[in-house]
Amino acid sequence: MLDNTDMLILHELSKNSRLTMKELGEKVHLTGPAVSARVAKLEDSGVIEGYTIKVNQVKLGNSIHALINIYTKSAYHVPYLSFIKTSENYIINNYKISGDSCYLLECTFPSNEQLDEFLKGLSHYVNYKLSIVINK
Amino acid sequence: MLDNTDMLILHELSKNSRLTMKELGEKVHLTGPAVSARVAKLEDSGVIEGYTIKVNQVKLGNSIHALINIYTKSAYHVPYLSFIKTSENYIINNYKISGDSCYLLECTFPSNEQLDEFLKGLSHYVNYKLSIVINK
DNA sequence: CTAACTCCTTTCATTAATAAAGTAAAACGT
């Protein structure tokens, strides 16, 4: 399915997805058109889901990175799920998980005020346990 | 510092970081060179930290997405940190966090065998609580 | 009022992307 060259391509594009096909080709020892065809295949097969940027949230003013374990009070999760949709700008990920809690919610906030506001709303729907990311 | 156009640029590049400057310019109502200069500024200021791809880990054969709460036995974290460096291929993120546990470790594995192997090694250095991502 | 600065557009030369054609090797069926 995927050979070593494909893995190299994924590795290089993970490091820099704005490489030109020519540059990428040089890194994996192929010509531009050849590597371009491989990348198109990786896109079509869904291995490459998209191209994106890493944004420094702190420089955007979002200095608080929070991980919130969610414990739904009832088996009915819809109220929680629609609540976090209304706060989409803060949400990075919402993982449904096995184990202790039902979800792990990853968010960023500009300050404790917005975090507090968010938690106030959240507490209407679920119980939670808050962790703050200190590093990495 | 950042105006509305910059935010639009970040939004569009988050959706697709391989847009040409011309295409990006059309989306934010600027010419190619103008938007190119703004993007260069965002890079220089560190707001844009890099360009990357979203890879479908399942299609890569990594069907298990694990979140592991780490409880270090001693205050000395180095053995744990060097252990996860030896298993770098599985690791996505290692967050140092406040709250109950010391770290939240995010990893992917091809199968339970590799996960089991990893946990066996991990248990020499720390206590842990394992969660598996079911969705999103 | 002018000078300096910022932010943009336009133009143009350079460079990359893309489509098309051709080649070589591998896989397939008979």
Add this chain to the structure above:
DNA sequence: ACGTTTTACTTTATTAATGAAAGGAGTTAG
């Protein structure tokens, strides 16, 4: 074993984007 098809690549040529340079409009400061 043979010809056919497929796959993966290179080369070439056209089209399109990038990037540098020049210039203009609006803003700020002296």
